[in-house]
Amino acid sequence: MAYTKRFDGRKFDESRKMEAKVGVVKNADGSAMFRFGDTIAIAVVYGPKQMHPQHMQDPKRGLLRCNYDMLSFSVPERKRPGPNRRSQEIGKVTEWALSSVVDLESYPNTVVDVHIMILQANASTRCAGINAASMALASAGISMKELVSAVSIGKIDDKIVVDLIKEEEDYEDGEGATDMPMAFTKSGEITLLQLDGRIRPEELKEAVKIGKKACKEIYELQKKALRKMEEK
Amino acid sequence: MNEEKSMNEENKREIGIPGEIIVKGSDYLPGEGTRRNGEEILATKFGLIDISGRLVKIIPLSGIYMPRPGNVVIGRVLDANFSGWMMDINAPYSSFLPVVECPRFIKGDLTEFLAIGDMVVCKVDNVKPKGVDLTIKLRGLGKLENGMIIFINSNKVPRVIGREGSMIKMIKDETKCDVVVGQNGVIWISGSNVEDELKAKEAIIFVVEKSFVEGLTEKVKEWFDGRKK
Numbered sequence: 001m002a003y004t005k006r007f008d009g010r011k012f013d014e015s016r017k018m019e020a021k022v023g024v025v026k027n028a029d030g031s032a033m034f035r036f037g038d039t040i041a042i043a044v045v046y047g048p049k050q051m052h053p054q055h056m057q058d059p060k061r062g063l064l065r066c067n068y069d070m071l072s073f074s075v076p077e078r079k080r081p082g083p084n085r086r087s088q089e090i091g092k093v094t095e096w097a098l099s100s101v102v103d104l105e106s107y108p109n110t111v112v113d114v115h116i117m118i119l120q121a122n123a124s125t126r127c128a129g130i131n132a133a134s135m136a137l138a139s140a141g142i143s144m145k146e147l148v149s150a151v152s153i154g155k156i157d158d159k160i161v162v163d164l165i166k167e168e169e170d171y172e173d174g175e176g177a178t179d180m181p182m183a184f185t186k187s188g189e190i191t192l193l194q195l196d197g198r199i200r201p202e203e204l205k206e207a208v209k210i211g212k213k214a215c216k217e218i219y220e221l222q223k224k225a226l227r228k229m230e231e232k
Numbered sequence: 233m234n235e236e237k238s239m240n241e242e243n244k245r246e247i248g249i250p251g252e253i254i255v256k257g258s259d260y261l262p263g264e265g266t267r268r269n270g271e272e273i274l275a276t277k278f279g280l281i282d283i284s285g286r287l288v289k290i291i292p293l294s295g296i297y298m299p300r301p302g303n304v305v306i307g308r309v310l311d312a313n314f315s316g317w318m319m320d321i322n323a324p325y326s327s328f329l330p331v332v333e334c335p336r337f338i339k340g341d342l343t344e345f346l347a348i349g350d351m352v353v354c355k356v357d358n359v360k361p362k363g364v365d366l367t368i369k370l371r372g373l374g375k376l377e378n379g380m381i382i383f384i385n386s387n388k389v390p391r392v393i394g395r396e397g398s399m400i401k402m403i404k405d406e407t408k409c410d411v412v413v414g415q416n417g418v419i420w421i422s423g424s425n426v427e428d429e430l431k432a433k434e435a436i437i438f439v440v441e442k443s444f445v446e447g448l449t450e451k452v453k454e455w456f457d458g459r460k461k
Binding site for chain 2: 029030047048049050059101103107108109110138139140141142143144145146147185186187223226227
């Protein structure tokens with residue numbers, strides 16, 4: 001049976017209902033929430049602040065530290081709290097996706113801490129996290145080149161789809177499922193591209209093209225959320 | 233909704249978002265929070281767009297305080313060692329007040345002059361990559377003896393001071409309080425009684441909350457007149 005209709009009835013190039021909000025945590029220097037349907041991520045930014053331990057200080061540039069954490073109630077089966085191999089990897093990948101746009105040279109010897117918390121997870125958590133973190137960094141008044149938007153593109157059987165959900169990630173019929181989280185800057189540069197599964201080169205090109213289009217939509221939403229913050 | 237409506241009436245400024253084009257054309261000069269990319273001037277910070285003449289800049293609305301030489305700040309003494317005092321000025325760098333800044337001779341312990349926890353008005357003398365040097369050798373600088381301290385967002389300090397000090401002068405005159413505004417967002421208020429001090433504090437919080445409104449000085453004047461009745 002080929003994959004002709006998505007589990008939740010969306011079109012193949014349609015993402016879930018998105019929501020973005022800036023300034024959700026009052027005590028932080030910057031904060032934002034981003035949601036893809038059931039996936040909710042909150043990002044909190046502290047800093048630039050003095051770097052500790054001191055031997056990690058860099059007199060040429062600041063450091064960006066991302067911490068990704070899935071809360072224990074975010075998934076159907078309780079997740080053991082605390083960092084694990086997966087969260088460490090996603091934190092590192094988020095750091096790489098964002099550090100190319102943050103102007104760290106203006107903050108020597110300092111560190112910017114980004115904490116991403118997943119309140120509810122249904123696939124694409126790292127994309128929601130990157131989207132939220134990018135807005136939170138901007139709202140913290142940190143100098144950056146542009147915003148970053150991320151989306152997950154998948155190949156389910158032979159169809160390329162936007163914004164996967166858990167059921168699609170676990171699809172096994174036909175050619176199976178391929179999950180590709182990707183992040184783009186506003187100018188269209190790729191800052192994150194991961195691939196979990198198998199895909200043909202020409203399909204990959206197509207997927208990146210579709211991802212870019214989906215990210216444009218996300219970018220508009222991020223912009224709207226930032227503008228709205230000031231109306232408060 | 234109601235708030236949104238009143239906002240539109242009050243002549244709001246455009247908001248710049250990192251990576252967005254502010255203006256096109258080579259006539260403009262990129263200022264703080266912006267960069268040039270060919271013909272375009274792009275924002276690099278999140279804040280209000282300010283175009284005055286040819287200069288385009290972004291007035292940031294959030295973010296921590298970054299010390300600059302010449303800034304008058306209010307700091308707290310963290311530690312006293314044999315060569316000076318370590319201060320906390322709400323900046324991401326450690327700041328130091330050397331003992332040579334002390335106007336008189338100190339015998340023995342440095343905490344005799346400035347104890348740990350004291351609030352001091354000081355001026356940023358020098359910003360080095362590893363830290364900030366402070367001075368208290370000018371008039372109006374030195375230890376704060378009484379009064380109250382409030383903390384605001386350091387980006388709102390220019391609003392609290394107002395154009396050529398108009399806002400702060402009015403607050404001082406209306407409340408008969410002595411007010412020192414540090415560039416790092418620490419404000420010291422001292423009056424003859426607590427009621428005056430609290431009034432000054434409320435006025436400053438009002439200014440911070442309404443900081444985006446044009447013609448704010450008149451609004452604060454109205455606010456004070458309203459309170460008198």
